[in-house]
Structure formats: C-alpha cells, structure tokens
Amino acid sequence: MTLLNHRAEGPASAPPLLLGPSLGTSYALWDGVAPELSITHRVVRWDLPGHGGSAAGLIRAGASVGDLAGRVLALADSLGIERFTYAGVSLGGAVGLHLAVHHPQRLSSLAVICSSAHFNGSRPWEERAALVRREGLAGLAENAGARWFAGDFTVPRLVRDHRDADPEAYAACCDALAAFDLRERLPEITVPTLLVAGREDPATPPAHLREIADAVPGATLVELPGASHLAPAQCPEAVLTALRAHFGQDARRGMAVRREVLGDAHVDRAQAQQTPFTARFQDFMSRYAWGEIWTDPTLSHRERSMITLTALVAHGHYDELAMHVRAARRNGLSPEEIGAVLLQTAVYCGVPAANSAFATAQRVLAEEAGTS
Numbered sequence: 356m357t358l359l360n361h362r363a364e365g366p367a368s369a370p371p372l373l374l375g376p377s378l379g380t381s382y383a384l385w386d387g388v389a390p391e392l393s394i395t396h397r398v399v400r401w402d403l404p405g406h407g408g409s410a411a412g413l414i415r416a417g418a419s420v421g422d423l424a425g426r427v428l429a430l431a432d433s434l435g436i437e438r439f440t441y442a443g444v445s446l447g448g449a450v451g452l453h454l455a456v457h458h459p460q461r462l463s464s465l466a467v468i469c470s471s472a473h474f475n476g477s478r479p480w481e482e483r484a485a486l487v488r489r490e491g492l493a494g495l496a497e498n499a500g501a502r503w504f505a506g507d508f509t510v511p512r513l514v515r516d517h518r519d520a521d522p523e524a525y526a527a528c529c530d531a532l533a534a535f536d537l538r539e540r541l542p543e544i545t546v547p548t549l550l551v552a553g554r555e556d557p558a559t560p561p562a563h564l565r566e567i568a569d570a571v572p573g574a575t576l577v578e579l580p581g582a583s584h585l586a587p588a589q590c591p592e593a594v595l596t597a598l599r600a601h602f603g604q605d606a607r608r609g610m611a612v613r614r615e616v617l618g619d620a621h622v623d624r625a626q627a628q629q630t631p632f633t634a635r636f637q638d639f640m641s642r643y644a645w646g647e648i649w650t651d652p653t654l655s656h657r658e659r660s661m662i663t664l665t666a667l668v669a670h671g672h673y674d675e676l677a678m679h680v681r682a683a684r685r686n687g688l689s690p691e692e693i694g695a696v697l698l699q700t701a702v703y704c705g706v707p708a709a710n711s712a713f714a715t716a717q718r719v720l721a722e723e724a725g726t727s
C-alpha cells in the first residue's frame with residue numbers, strides 16, 4: 356500500500372510522536388521544532404496527500420478528515436507504532452481530534468495547534484476547492500503570507516510547497532475541511548489534550564481553540580502572542596515549550612502511579628541511584644510502563660498486580676517479584692490471594708518456578724508483617 360510521505364527522527368526506542376501539517380504546507384512546517392522533540396521522542400512527521408512528497412492519489416474528491424486519519428494510522432501501523440502522541444496544525448490538528456474521538460486507544464496524548472473542531476462551515480471550502488480546481492494554486496500561494504504569518508515574517512520553503520502542491524489533492528483536502536465538524540463529540544475525548552492558539556491567527560482564531568478547551572475534559576489552552584496560523588514556523592520556541600510541558604505530563608503522571616504502587620522509598624532509592632547512563636531507561640519506565648500502561652483504567656491495579664506477578668514467575672525474575680509482592684499488597688491483594696496467584700503459576704509456569712516464587716513471596720510477606 357502506498358503510504359504518506361514521512362520523515363522519522365530520534366531514537367527508535369523513544370516514545371513515538373506523530374506530527375501533522377496544515378493545508379498547503381509540508382512536513383517542513385515542523386523544521387524548527389522536530390529536531391528538539393526528537394531528543395526525547397521518535398518523531399514521525401508526515402505530508403498530506405499531494406503535498407511535499409506524498410502521492411496525490413492518496414486522496415479523492417469528497418474525502419473526509421476520517422480518510423486522512425486512516426492514512427495516518429496506516430503509516431503508524433507500517434512503522435510498528437501502536438500507540439502514539441500526536442500534534443497537528445490546522446487540518447493536521449483536525450486529524451488529531453478525529454483520532455481522539457474515533458481511535459482513542461491509539462493516542463496517548465494530543466496537541467492541537469492553530470486548528471478547530473469546525474472550519475466555519477462548508478461554504479468557504481467549497482469555494483476554495485472550486486477556485487483551485489479551476490485556476491491551480493499559484494494565486495493562493497501568493498497571498499499565503501497574510502493567512503499564515505504575523506507581520507512581515509515568511510518561510511519561502513513553505514510558500515513554495517504551497518504553490519507546488521497538487522491542485523486536485525489540495526481541493527480534496529478542502530472537501531475534508533468543508534465536511535468537518537466534531538463539536539458535538541468533543542466531550543467524549545479522554546486523552547490529555549493541549550490546545551495552542553496563535554493570537555493573530557485569522558484562519559482559526561483563539562476563540563476556536565477556546566471552544567475545544569471548554570468542551571474537552573481537563574484540556575489546557577495556551578495562547579501565543581506574535582503567532583498567526585503557522586505557529587510552529589513563526590514561534591518554534593514557544594510551541595516547543597508548550598509541547599514539552601504537555602508531553603512531559605505522561606512522565607509526571609507515570610511517576611505518581613509508580614510511587615502509589617511501588618512506594619516512595621523504592622522510587623526515591625531508584626532515583627538516587629540514577630546515573631546519566633540509566634536516566635533514559637528510568638524516563639522510559641516512568642513514561643511507558645507507569646504513565647501509559649499502569650494508568651490505563653481498563654484494568655484495576657489489583658488485576659495488573661496479579662498479571663505482573665504471573666509474568667515475573669514465568670520468566671524467573673525473582674528480584675522484581677519481591678518488589679511486586681510488596682506492590683500487590685499495596686494494591687489490596689491479601690497474602691492468601693497472592694498465594695492463590697502463585698499456586699496457579701505452578702500449573703502454567705511449572706512447579707520449580709512456583710517453588711522459588713513461594714520462597715521469595717514468603718520472605719517478603721514475613722518482612723512486611725514484621726515477623727522475619
């Protein structure tokens with residue numbers, strides 16, 4: 356299957372972050388932001404169909420934002436990325452909102468930049484699509500600066516990408532914008548959401564971002580002075596600061612759950628022993644194991660403890676087992692329930708494994724009870 360053109364940066368083991376562009380631009384929109392983000396993330400930035408390096412045939416007249424989101428998921432699948440953080444500008448942001456409503460299990464965090472839950476109805480986009488199908492993109496690209504940037508600022512590469520986009524594909528993206536309206540569904544969004552508004556943005560003014568922030572539970576809104584529609588290009592430092600603070604929440608949430616489950620003493624010890632060599636691994640654990648998996652409310656902490664004990668016995672990780680017997684007690688499992696889990700492992704992991712597990716658990720439970 357033909358995929359969206361994309362550029363991947365950053366360590367393959369880092370948490371994946373997908374970046375979506377706005378109508379008329381390419382992944383070059385993220386040039387001032389992506390290299391910095393790729394220090395902590397596996398950044399994958401993609402081009403809209405018929406824009407940058409993506410084939411025009413990836414979109415048809417009458418397309419929807421859902422179709423574009425499907426292309427993004429296909430790209431993620433092809434890269435082996437199941438769950439990802441997502442940030443998108445304008446049309447790219449609409450793709451992010453669609454993913455958050457329709458595919459919440461694929462997203463761990465969302466940032467919507469200079470975008471909206473609706474683009475002022477279908478009329479302006481039907482007119483723009485008709486204009487582009489009739490006359491091509493040269494005229495629109497000529498006045499892109501006024502729509503995209505504040506003051507005299509410009510990015511010649513982005514204006515060039517606008518002019519060189521495929522008119523049919525551009526018009527099909529306009530069709531998608533014409534049909535897009537997610538306002539009714541915003542309260543269903545559960546993924547941590549950041550809204551970034553350009554204070555001087557004429558296309559999606561701050562009121563559009565505020566409307567999303569008011570409707571999405573727990574969402575945060577940041578307004579950037581001096582930014583217009585392409586905030587990542589004109590104010591990369593301010594966008595970076597906002598994104599870093601938002602995406603860092605995964606690690607912070609993870610650290611809170613890690614302390615709840617493993618206890619302050621254990622986490623403080625692990626932190627104190629951290630070296631520059633182990634720092635990325637510790638961060639990975641906070642973000643991924645604790646910030647993403649243990650925080651997922653589908654299973655309770657009790658259930659997660661039972662699964663974890665079993666998995667540790669299966670692989671003979673007895674030091675980790677001792678730690679997770681303490682965690683299981685903190686998560687509300689009684690010594691009898693822990694014994695029942697270990698007994699079951701005798702069936703599926705083997706008697707010798709369960710034998711060692713019982714010895715480890717017995718020692719920990721005795722220590723906890725103060726009888727050792």
Ligand SMILES: O=C(O)CC1=CCC(=O)O1
Binds near residue numbers: 377378379445447502
């Ligand atoms: O090109 C514009 O006028 C601004 C814009 C609206 C939707 C989008 O992605 O860019």
